[in-house]
Amino acid sequence: MLKHQPSGSGNPYSCEPFQRMPVSPKTDSFAFLGVVSSKDIIHVECEFIDKVNETDIQQSFLTMSHYQEKQTLSTGEGHLELAQLRNRSEGKRWRVNTPLLESGHVYSYRFVGKSDKGRIEHTRWFSIYPAIWEAADDTLIKVHGNSHIRPHSVKRFHDGKRTLRVSFELDIAAYEHLTGFGERYDKIDQLGNSFESVVFEQYKSQGLYGRTYMPMPFGHVVGGEGWGFYIKTNCSVYFDFTNRESSSTCIVDMFIDGNTSDIPEIFFYDGSPTQVLSNFLHYVGKPHALPDWVFKLWASGNEWNSQKEVMRQVQLHQKYDIPFGVLVLEAWSDEQTFYIFRDAQYQIRKDSSPFVLSDFKFPKDGAWPNPKQMTDDLHAHNIKLVLWQIPLIKMRPHPQNQAKIDAETAKKFGYVVQERTFDGKLRPYRNRGWWFPLALMPDLGNDRAAKWWLDKRRYLVEELGIDGFKTDGGEHAWGTDLFSSDSTTPVYTNTFPVDYVSAYDNLLTECGKSPVTFSRAGYVGSQSRGAYWAGDENSTWEAFRWSINAGLNAAASGILYWGWDMAGFSGEVPSAELYLRAAAASLFLPIMQYHSEYNCHRKPCRDRTPWNIAERCKDDTVIPIFRKFAHMREALIPYLIEQTNTSIETGRPLMCPLYFDYPHDERIWGEHQEWMLGNDLLICPVTEPDAKLWKVYLPEGEWTSLWDGISYVGNQTVTVSTPIDIIPAFVKSGYVSKTLQKFILKVRS
Numbered sequence: 001m002l003k004h005q006p007s008g009s010g011n012p013y014s015c016e017p018f019q020r021m022p023v024s025p026k027t028d029s030f031a032f033l034g035v036v037s038s039k040d041i042i043h044v045e046c047e048f049i050d051k052v053n054e055t056d057i058q059q060s061f062l063t064m065s066h067y068q069e070k071q072t073l074s075t076g077e078g079h080l081e082l083a084q085l086r087n088r089s090e091g092k093r094w095r096v097n098t099p100l101l102e103s104g105h106v107y108s109y110r111f112v113g114k115s116d117k118g119r120i121e122h123t124r125w126f127s128i129y130p131a132i133w134e135a136a137d138d139t140l141i142k143v144h145g146n147s148h149i150r151p152h153s154v155k156r157f158h159d160g161k162r163t164l165r166v167s168f169e170l171d172i173a174a175y176e177h178l179t180g181f182g183e184r185y186d187k188i189d190q191l192g193n194s195f196e197s198v199v200f201e202q203y204k205s206q207g208l209y210g211r212t213y214m215p216m217p218f219g220h221v222v223g224g225e226g227w228g229f230y231i232k233t234n235c236s237v238y239f240d241f242t243n244r245e246s247s248s249t250c251i252v253d254m255f256i257d258g259n260t261s262d263i264p265e266i267f268f269y270d271g272s273p274t275q276v277l278s279n280f281l282h283y284v285g286k287p288h289a290l291p292d293w294v295f296k297l298w299a300s301g302n303e304w305n306s307q308k309e310v311m312r313q314v315q316l317h318q319k320y321d322i323p324f325g326v327l328v329l330e331a332w333s334d335e336q337t338f339y340i341f342r343d344a345q346y347q348i349r350k351d352s353s354p355f356v357l358s359d360f361k362f363p364k365d366g367a368w369p370n371p372k373q374m375t376d377d378l379h380a381h382n383i384k385l386v387l388w389q390i391p392l393i394k395m396r397p398h399p400q401n402q403a404k405i406d407a408e409t410a411k412k413f414g415y416v417v418q419e420r421t422f423d424g425k426l427r428p429y430r431n432r433g434w435w436f437p438l439a440l441m442p443d444l445g446n447d448r449a450a451k452w453w454l455d456k457r458r459y460l461v462e463e464l465g466i467d468g469f470k471t472d473g474g475e476h477a478w479g480t481d482l483f484s485s486d487s488t489t490p491v492y493t494n495t496f497p498v499d500y501v502s503a504y505d506n507l508l509t510e511c512g513k514s515p516v517t518f519s520r521a522g523y524v525g526s527q528s529r530g531a532y533w534a535g536d537e538n539s540t541w542e543a544f545r546w547s548i549n550a551g552l553n554a555a556a557s558g559i560l561y562w563g564w565d566m567a568g569f570s571g572e573v574p575s576a577e578l579y580l581r582a583a584a585a586s587l588f589l590p591i592m593q594y595h596s597e598y599n600c601h602r603k604p605c606r607d608r609t610p611w612n613i614a615e616r617c618k619d620d621t622v623i624p625i626f627r628k629f630a631h632m633r634e635a636l637i638p639y640l641i642e643q644t645n646t647s648i649e650t651g652r653p654l655m656c657p658l659y660f661d662y663p664h665d666e667r668i669w670g671e672h673q674e675w676m677l678g679n680d681l682l683i684c685p686v687t688e689p690d691a692k693l694w695k696v697y698l699p700e701g702e703w704t705s706l707w708d709g710i711s712y713v714g715n716q717t718v719t720v721s722t723p724i725d726i727i728p729a730f731v732k733s734g735y736v737s738k739t740l741q742k743f744i745l746k747v748r749s
Helices: 079-088 273-284 307-319 371-380 401-412 447-455 458-462 496-510 541-556 576-587 610-617 622-650 738-748
Strands: 032-037 041-051 057-063 065-067 092-097 106-115 120-122 126-128 132-135 142-144 155-158 163-173 177-182 194-197 215-222 227-232 237-240 247-255 265-270 297-299 326-329 384-389 418-420 426-428 468-471 517-519 531-533 592-594 655-657 675-677 681-683 693-698 702-705 711-713 716-721 729-732
Touching: 032 041, 032 106, 041 092, 177 194, 177 541, 194 215, 215 273, 227 273, 265 273, 307 326, 307 371, 371 384, 401 447, 447 496, 458 496, 468 496, 496 517, 541 576, 541 655, 576 592, 576 610, 576 622, 610 622, 622 738, 711 716
Parallel strands: 142 265, 297 326, 297 592, 326 384, 384 468, 468 517, 517 531
Antiparallel strands: 032 092, 041 057, 041 106, 065 092, 106 120, 106 126, 132 155, 155 163, 163 247, 177 215, 194 237, 215 227, 227 265, 237 247, 418 426, 655 675, 675 681, 681 729, 693 716, 702 711, 702 729
């Protein structure tokens, strides 16, 4: 076996051992060619042809060297890193550098291998067209609004056949700040950073590596007259904001879709951050109001994998008087079909047609003896049920029973995403990521394929009565060679999660339910779809701060309903202090929820329930303080509903970064994270351990402490006492709505 794929796996942050690097080499440079072989291959050569013109052809044989890199984990422990490590350790690795690639030449190459038994095998031929950067006319980019592109800075990277990339520069003054760009974890002001706008499943430590589930090529420029921009593209965009002189040369390097002849477009918006965001949302889609129950506490644990355990958790919430309104159930399905309850008995449908609830028998001694009764019981307790989903058809281990029929049907009738091979043929795409490797991917952007996929889940909504879906995953469409199931439309890494969530939204709406989805992946267009959380993260103070950054940047990019796994979901349980500080901050987020990762049911338990944290940390204060926050959240809901409606109408975020209201105040960019919740509440979370006092910056105006009514003059930093059951929060002077007045009375009573 010899494996070579010029573009690699599609992982934007990894050079695979079987790829060409760079994928599109520049003229007067070299390229690295990598091959992975089976272990019986003992010698590999690269047959390399240099074609200058129709008659001048030079052929050479490049002997490849065998090498073995030390295998290390990129981000520490975790199931995804371990899977990635396992995948990358397969086979033998070979590499060689090409001769110098010259302008005007066309190169062809293939690989020939010899086994230890003398068998010869080879790959097909591949081509290299060396590319070059050249100055381009400014009209290469279609500009809407008042252009902020530096004149004569437009360049294109082309190989003589087509344009591969386009770059240009933006002028950012030294006193201005640059924010937004989707859910970015490392910081708020992106000047000084460089990053790529591409959907990616980092799995923890996103703030350390600068990677995100939800990027957007949209930014605010704050501090001067105010403006923003949106680059209309489904492809990856590279931003370089590292040049900080008297004015900043911000380089935007965008990849071009080779499947379309459309020229790049950029929209410029002038005005305040709210005006910029409102204009952006007017073009890409405004948020829609979700039902009021989404503002209640959400509860889940990845080891709540039986009806008995679910109802036990409900009873524990009642026992400790901790109100919650949403139960997210992840470990419910057979994890083969993702639509049939584990242990359910049924007759296989050989035509892969949808089931109805009466098709299933649920053993009394099974994990889910009566899912319908469970759902009804939850509803009787005023608790909504959200079921976990993943947009893949697992192929490892080989599917059995109904899952096998579904996989065969999906391939036969073309319900899955396709990939184009280098001989021009299409075949079903197999997931290149490390989570569920080689799985098929339903083409949820295609109406016919989406209907087949969603009709299988329809009984869960119409008959079982569930209230929403946790639309997990969505980051698995790797590569630039993917196409829709009917082969007519490209499928993009960035837009697949939008199609995924939209499909489930449509199912819920068709069934008469509000379109409540809970997702971690997204892109432009996600603003009008469901709710989001910050993805997988450890229980550390650093991850706490990263997640707040992610929420503020997501809000600045138009994401209205957002939360995070309170105090992190992975690794050892958080300390009682971290847990309660995170709970206090989550109280004042659009979505308040806790969740915990699967831990193979090992003891001690790693649930993030307040009673488990109290037991693990030997701290009797956890439950009463968490109870206080949970009841405060119930009292806050009318204010959240009111302010959400205002946000939808105006474009100003519900979780609002301070620069939206105070764009010329340099002190808001200080050391601590703060935000306005709606128009009237200033929230200043404690994000460091052992803090008895906390510095808070109060912008201009007058402010009143939420807790004790003490008044403060703005334009100053004040130091406040921060006992563990208090989060610094202030009410803005002026008109206070009745919903907030009632909340204040509740807090101070």
